[in-house]
Amino acid sequence: MSATSTLVSSSLTSSNTERELVAFRMGEQEYCVDIQSVLEIRGWAPATPLPQSPSYVRGVINLRGTVLPIIDLGARLGLPVTPPSARHVIIVARIGLKTVGLLVEAVSDILTVGEELIQPTPDISCETVRAFVKGIIAIDGEMISLISLDGLLPEEIVQEAA
Amino acid sequence: MDPMEAIKATFFQECDELLGDLEAGLLTLETGDGDLETVNAVFRAVHSVKGGAGAFGLEPLVRFAHVFETTMDMVRSGALAPDPDVIKVLLRAADHLADHVSVAKGNDTALGGEDGLVAELEALSSGAGTGDAPVPSIAAAANDEPDFGFSPMMISIDDGPDEAPAGVPDWSVSFTPKDVMYRNANDALPLMRELTRLGPVVVSCDVDQVPLLDALDPLGAYLTWNVILTAPDVARERILDVFEFVDGDCLFSVEPVQAELPDLSFVLPDLEPLIPTAPDEPEPALLAEPALAPIDAAAPPAVAAAAPAAAAAAGAADAPSADGRASEAAAPTIRVDLDRVDRLIDLVGELVINQAMLAQRVMESGVARSSNIALGLDDLEQLTREIQDSVMAIRAQPVKSVFQRMPRLAREVAAMTGKRVRLVTEGEGTEVDKTVIERLAEPLTHMLRNSIDHGLETPEERRAVGKPEEGVVKLAAMHRSGRIVIEISDDGKGINRERVREIAIKRGLIEADASLSDEEIDNLIFAPGFSTAATISDVSGRGVGMDVVKRSIQALGGRITIVSKPGHGSTFTMSLPLTLAVLDGMVVTVGEQTLVVPITAIVESLQPKPGDIQALGPEGHVLSVRGAYVPLIDVSESMGWTSPDLTGPGVTLLVESGTGGLAALRVDAIQGQRQVVIKSLELNYQQVEGIAAATILGDGRVALILDVDALISLRKRTAPPPSFQLAIAS
Numbered sequence: 001m002s003a004t005s006t007l008v009s010s011s012l013t014s015s016n017t018e019r020e021l022v023a024f025r026m027g028e029q030e031y032c033v034d035i036q037s038v039l040e041i042r043g044w045a046p047a048t049p050l051p052q053s054p055s056y057v058r059g060v061i062n063l064r065g066t067v068l069p070i071i072d073l074g075a076r077l078g079l080p081v082t083p084p085s086a087r088h089v090i091i092v093a094r095i096g097l098k099t100v101g102l103l104v105e106a107v108s109d110i111l112t113v114g115e116e117l118i119q120p121t122p123d124i125s126c127e128t129v130r131a132f133v134k135g136i137i138a139i140d141g142e143m144i145s146l147i148s149l150d151g152l153l154p155e156e157i158v159q160e161a162a
Numbered sequence: 163m164d165p166m167e168a169i170k171a172t173f174f175q176e177c178d179e180l181l182g183d184l185e186a187g188l189l190t191l192e193t194g195d196g197d198l199e200t201v202n203a204v205f206r207a208v209h210s211v212k213g214g215a216g217a218f219g220l221e222p223l224v225r226f227a228h229v230f231e232t233t234m235d236m237v238r239s240g241a242l243a244p245d246p247d248v249i250k251v252l253l254r255a256a257d258h259l260a261d262h263v264s265v266a267k268g269n270d271t272a273l274g275g276e277d278g279l280v281a282e283l284e285a286l287s288s289g290a291g292t293g294d295a296p297v298p299s300i301a302a303a304a305n306d307e308p309d310f311g312f313s314p315m316m317i318s319i320d321d322g323p324d325e326a327p328a329g330v331p332d333w334s335v336s337f338t339p340k341d342v343m344y345r346n347a348n349d350a351l352p353l354m355r356e357l358t359r360l361g362p363v364v365v366s367c368d369v370d371q372v373p374l375l376d377a378l379d380p381l382g383a384y385l386t387w388n389v390i391l392t393a394p395d396v397a398r399e400r401i402l403d404v405f406e407f408v409d410g411d412c413l414f415s416v417e418p419v420q421a422e423l424p425d426l427s428f429v430l431p432d433l434e435p436l437i438p439t440a441p442d443e444p445e446p447a448l449l450a451e452p453a454l455a456p457i458d459a460a461a462p463p464a465v466a467a468a469a470p471a472a473a474a475a476a477g478a479a480d481a482p483s484a485d486g487r488a489s490e491a492a493a494p495t496i497r498v499d500l501d502r503v504d505r506l507i508d509l510v511g512e513l514v515i516n517q518a519m520l521a522q523r524v525m526e527s528g529v530a531r532s533s534n535i536a537l538g539l540d541d542l543e544q545l546t547r548e549i550q551d552s553v554m555a556i557r558a559q560p561v562k563s564v565f566q567r568m569p570r571l572a573r574e575v576a577a578m579t580g581k582r583v584r585l586v587t588e589g590e591g592t593e594v595d596k597t598v599i600e601r602l603a604e605p606l607t608h609m610l611r612n613s614i615d616h617g618l619e620t621p622e623e624r625r626a627v628g629k630p631e632e633g634v635v636k637l638a639a640m641h642r643s644g645r646i647v648i649e650i651s652d653d654g655k656g657i658n659r660e661r662v663r664e665i666a667i668k669r670g671l672i673e674a675d676a677s678l679s680d681e682e683i684d685n686l687i688f689a690p691g692f693s694t695a696a697t698i699s700d701v702s703g704r705g706v707g708m709d710v711v712k713r714s715i716q717a718l719g720g721r722i723t724i725v726s727k728p729g730h731g732s733t734f735t736m737s738l739p740l741t742l743a744v745l746d747g748m749v750v751t752v753g754e755q756t757l758v759v760p761i762t763a764i765v766e767s768l769q770p771k772p773g774d775i776q777a778l779g780p781e782g783h784v785l786s787v788r789g790a791y792v793p794l795i796d797v798s799e800s801m802g803w804t805s806p807d808l809t810g811p812g813v814t815l816l817v818e819s820g821t822g823g824l825a826a827l828r829v830d831a832i833q834g835q836r837q838v839v840i841k842s843l844e845l846n847y848q849q850v851e852g853i854a855a856a857t858i859l860g861d862g863r864v865a866l867i868l869d870v871d872a873l874i875s876l877r878k879r880t881a882p883p884p885s886f887q888l889a890i891a892s
Binding site: 051061064 | 508509512515755842843845850851853862863
């Protein structure tokens with residue numbers, strides 16, 4: 001009962017001040033994306049590598065008949081590439097008109113966060129961080145970075161989608 | 163989509179069909195095979211386009227269609243003979259009508275040359291009036307009709323019968339919809355509106371049949387509309403045409419009247435109760451003079467019989483619409499949004515993949531082939547294939563839609579080149595997937611042009627070698643072993659091999675002393691760079707060579723071959739897949755990956771012997787194929803997966819690129835040939851060089867389909883000069 005009321009209250013208020021976010025872990029760091037762009041979360045499956053693709057493109061997998069490209073999110077952000085294991089998770093998300101799989105280590109939580117709790121990204125030199133991290137949230141002494149999915153795909157894709 | 167837009171889209175779809183019918187009909191008439199039914203079909207097509215366009219307020223289209231229709235009406239009534247000159251104008255009018263539709267769709271913006279065409283059409287319709295045709299002109303026919311039909315009757319009318327014959331008739335239209343008309347989603351209002359196009363109207367509604375509320379069937383139809391139309395120049399059949407779409411779903415009559423409009427509308431309400439009126443015949447209520455009632459009783463056929471010309475026209479108008487319904491009933495069709503069909507095809511593709519996955523898993527689990535579960539899977543497999551075939555058949559269309567554009571092209575090219583051509587088509591009913599048909603038009607157009615322009619001789623040349631002056635170009639389609647084969651053959655002079663050879667040497671395509679078989683020389687015309695510049699003409703040689711044709715055929719997963727006999731003509735044969743949704747592929751293994759090579763690109767597979775592979779330059783390798791050398795492409799290396807290991811075992815596939823270049827693809831093993839469902843990579847990712855598309859294998863994993871052309875051009879820098887490739891092009 002209390003769970004229901006929480007849901008109702010969060011959905012009532014999320015339209016103006018609160019956002020629901022999917023939090024996940026990559027390396028030792030916590031990141032999150034807006035739940036509205038997430039379609040589903042599924043286990044890791046071996047991907048078919050693509051030729052002539054950036055190192056963060058893991059290849060393509062079969063998602064119920066659709067060819068789904070897999071982006072190693074950590075590698076995209078410049079973190080060291082870790083070989084995917086059975087524990088890894090694919091977050092199926094929508095970026096523009098395309099559906100892509102984001103490879104992350106593990107999904108940790110679903111958060112409801114007030115807009116005012118999202119702090120601006122500190123000004124650091126790393127370009128990929130500046131490009132993708134759109135804010136920082138502090139919860140229970142932990143720092144979670146909010147990622148924007150726009151521009152995550154290789155250049156040509158963004159141009160095509162635009 | 164906005165509902166109005168949806169209706170409009172349907173209208174444009176219908177337009178495409180109608181325009182196709184229109185042209186086909188005119189072409190039939192041109193050959194002299196046309197009968198009255200053909201003329202009517204053509205008329206109906208123009209009329210239907212006009213009617214629909216009117217509903218959407220497409221004024222310029224309606225205006226032009228009206229002129230066109232008027233001329234067609236002359237042909238229909240026999241006043242204008244459909245001789246070749248007339249048909250030529252009508253064909254151009256059909257073209258222009260198609261342009262109008264295109265403009266209305268928003269595809270085109272500019273329309274030119276309409277005035278001239280309108281003038282020609284009008285000249286035809288008025289010019290016919292001076293001829294010896296039975297009916298002088300449409301307008302005259304309209305005026306004559308009452309003279310023939312009604313003068314004797316009019317005498318019994320007290321009121322001004324003497325002026326009647328010379329007078330200007332108005333039309334009294336009585337229209338009683340049946341409930342079925344409303345159920346067919348027709349409405350009286352658009353019909354009334356259509357009548358107002360013909361002239362000023364006075365409309366009154368007869369509500370006598372409306373029952374009391376408790377007896378009222380809300381789905382019933384009780385109203386009768388009486389219209390006095392002041393349109394002296396309008397022929398009776400023009401009015402009948404307005405009601406063509408609701409024919410059979412309503413009672414209506416169209417009668418000439420002489421009375422003044424205001425009188426009638428005043429007199430009407432008073433007289434109504436006095437006139438004995440049959441429930442289904444409300445006209446007398448409208449017609450002030452009781453003496454006119456017998457005319458109504460006589461009914462339209464009797465009236466028409468009195469006016470022979472009108473009878474022919476009216477009868478013709480009625481008969482075909484009945485026929486049209488009959489043929490529709492014979493093969494009922496539905497119109498479906500293409501997206502839905504595509505979705506269905508996608509789903510069936512997934513079903514096929516899932517079925518294959520399931521079968522593979524069951525086999526892996528070690529179940530005996532004869533066990534119930536394995537047998538059940540066999541049944542499932544059969545069923546899946548049948549479903550796949552049936553679903554693919556939904557998108558299938560007869561090649562007729564492409565073929566029927568060709569006669570016009572043939573005539574135009576013949577006119578431009580001064581040649582005489584008879585185009586024979588065969589197998590128009592052969593069905594292929596819609597996407598294949600759409601992409602077939604361009605290569606076919608080009609090849610037909612070539613056949614006439616380059617293949618056929620001029621009438622004089624033909625006479626000189628003892629051939630009939632008229633050349634024959636045959637266009638044939640047939641199904642052969644799961645593919646469609648399209649042949650274009652001519653009985654012309656065949657390929658001038660000396661000339662081709664000269665050009666090829668001049669362009670550096672072959673060495674001057676190369677010894678080529680006849681077949682190899684013929685195939686040179688497909689070589690890129692083999693321009694027809696030496697034989698340029700108005701018709702072909704517009705910078706589009708046969709290499710482009712070959713490439714577009716290959717892009718469709720097809721092959722093209724040529725057989726030519728000097729003095730007897732050439733035959734081009736295209737073999738194409740029936741659909742672009744599935745592909746015949748050779749499944750190969752490269753490292754840990756499984757890849758698919760399109761069968762159409764594969765010439766043969768070879769097991770190289772030690773020493774067959776030679777290094778050429780720092781990193782290039784060539785494969786010896788019966789004494790000739792072709793560039794060797796290690797697929798694994800091209801994909802960026804491994805560095806080449808050309809010493810180990812492996813298999814090579816001799817492949818041919820769209821531009822005719824040969825290469826050998828080295829893979830680890832060949833698994834076998836199978837049909838795969840093509841899945842787009844661009845949908846969620848982007849184009850990848852060297853990869854044409856993806857597919858999903860029985861184990862559920864994605865396999866990439868190689869783009870052989872791109873692979874070869876990727877390795878161009880290590881490829882030997884073209885003469886090497888041509889030397890083994892057999």
